[in-house]
Amino acid sequence: MTNALVVRGGWEGHRPVEATELFLPFLADNGFEVRIADSAAIYADGPVMAETDLIVQCVTMSSIEPEALAGLRSAVAAGTGFTGWHGGIADSFRASSDYLQLVGGQFATHPGKDPAARTGDETDNFLAHTVEFTALGREHPITSGLDDFALTTEQYWVLHDHLIDVLATTTHPVQPWHPWHRPITSPAIWTRQWGEGRIVVTTPGHSLDILEDRTVRTVIERGMLWASRTASAS
Template structure:
């Protein structure tokens, strides 16, 4: 029996919402999902439509959402619809909606540029070498169990998060010359979250197609979508 996945994409074009979600639509279809695509989060306000959705894959950076749509998404997840996404498409969406932020459990705050004196690539001034490190939970969780710590050179997300998240991987910001922070900070990079009967999956790597094509990142996102989807 097939399940229904809804891909909702849009927002800031710099995160390539069409190209990045197109990477994963064939994977979802291969795993038995009927996939539909919308370019407006107001679909979440359609309670009848949302009741048929087993998985929402969202890629909308910034943008806005109505109170009715935010409540609709929360209600759908609470009833069992899964919610999954990566980078700004889920962790930097709808900044003004506290209902949405509480649902997701984490919010992008910054992606600091490389340290003073290090070369900065034109157009990629915030691309930093950093490590995605598995937690003890991450070494056992089906999304990340066989994935070792790995390195990326891309935006490193500084996120604000709450204690209801099950953190599978983290990333750390070291103390560097010219920085205002005085000690190393470690923040979630991959987390899951139970919300009512529904599951939420977030991975902060995923700035562009190249990052999502990294074998580790791609495996985490693919497994995260399957994990989040409604189960019988």
């Protein structure tokens, strides 16, 4: 039996329970025995982590205790896969630099609409944009065969390092109401090898409808299978 640990919590705006529930049938159908935790504290449980083949995390912001973070890092280095989407993995535990190093990319912002078009709700940050696959992405098992795709949702601006393997990017254009002066290209989907473990980050996923987009969902589901210890060991 392959074991998956779904860790969810943090900011409720990303609907951590409902969002992770979308993927539980997929995990079960692919032979995973799923355990659900509502706190990152479970990462400090050595026996649980030792038998976990895949972690699916959906915890936006929040905080993590040193023992839990050490347990997460050790588990991934030993071969446990680690994946998630949007703020549930790329905007988790902002105060923990060791977590940021593990993931390799951190949410910085999601630029907004023209101020004259804003209405005061979350759609002020919903922009039409394209996610484009890189040359690596067009060949990678997670993203091969997929076409560039358009979304209208939050477009993540990500700070990142060069240890990530970028499968797809998105470009933030210059707009008169923003202070930057040239287009900025950010990674939108990436993988990372950390010790024996595989990490997959998919930045789209602000809301349930985006998670149900055919391409977004395909990437997340393929990423779960690719990151799992059983896949990385084969």
